[in-house]
Amino acid sequence: MNQSARSSTTGDAASPFDDLGVAVSSQEPLAHHTWLGLGGAASWFCEPIDTGALARVVGRCHERRIPLRVIGGGSNVLVPAGGFDGMVVRLSAPAFCGIDVQRPAVKVGAGAKLVHVVSAAVQAGLSGLETLVDVPGTVGGALVGNAGGHGGDIGERVADVTVMLVDGTTEVRDRSRLAFESRWSNLDDCLIIGCRLELDEEDPTALTKRMQKQWIVGRSTQPGGTRTVAMMFKDPLGTTAESLIAQSGARDLRAGDASVYAPHANYVVAGPHCSSDDVRTLVETVRSRVREKLGVELTPQIEVW
């Protein structure tokens, strides 16, 4: 990978993206874009202003075989210290963050924050998403991992998803082509641009109360006062990762400056001197402890890039 690439706005001709009319930066620190605040730089990074610009970048990556990733809210990724040798795209432009109520559905952009979508639906008197109010991140990230909790997941409400394929073309996938399972979906072969969520009409006052209750419950089960956290494992069928970690005595484990958040043991907290390796080591150590003590193989929730 060409490490001497510069932003197309600087006028240097070293980047493979210079002729696309898209502002592309080089050596963008990804730590700024993740909840853990860790990790190295992306070789290239951009926030396209619309689908056309996105298609040009995606197509160029395909032609030149440049690895491409999308980052949403960065609440579920661990970037290694060495960074990511490829293009990282963030769908933060207004063209990708729309929330359009089309009763009883809501059409949303992949870059919209999930919490904003939930609030808009509740305000409009549309129910079905309230249990997701405490899930950090964007719609795109939520669709990829079928985000949810004990009260349901986003996949249950998806009518169709608009995606971009690796060559820059777009298509709409309806329900018959989509599969959602526990913290998994089959949307792992594309860029998600947006989706339509089918909701139910309900009294906005009752809905608001339910959302507020969920918010309070959610807050009480998440580490407060810090954003440098991540969820470590998916809940296995019939139990929670948190209870298994506690039962196995892994609550007090640490690796370097990464520690298990003792009150809610399925979270890792990154201290001020924490490295990506510390987090990775801690996740593996906790996983081994649960395997040795309880014979259960936990599946990591956080995705290592």
Ligand SMILES: Cc1cc2nc3c(=O)[nH]c(=O)nc-3n(C[C@H](O)[C@H](O)[C@H](O)COP(=O)(O)OP(=O)(O)OC[C@H]3O[C@@H](n4cnc5c(N)ncnc54)[C@H](O)[C@@H]3O)c2cc1C
């Ligand atoms: C405090 C805390 C609480 C959490 N609570 C929950 C919870 O209750 N339930 C739950 O399910 N999860 C939870 N999580 C995990 C995480 O918030 C979810 O997985 C969330 O949906 C990730 O969204 P994101 O936008 O941050 O995705 P990111 O972390 O940015 O990305 C996650 C994955 O999605 C891909 N992706 C993102 N956007 C797109 C797109 N537009 N197109 C294609 N791929 C894309 C990325 O490439 C990556 O592979 C929690 C995490 C934290 C830190």
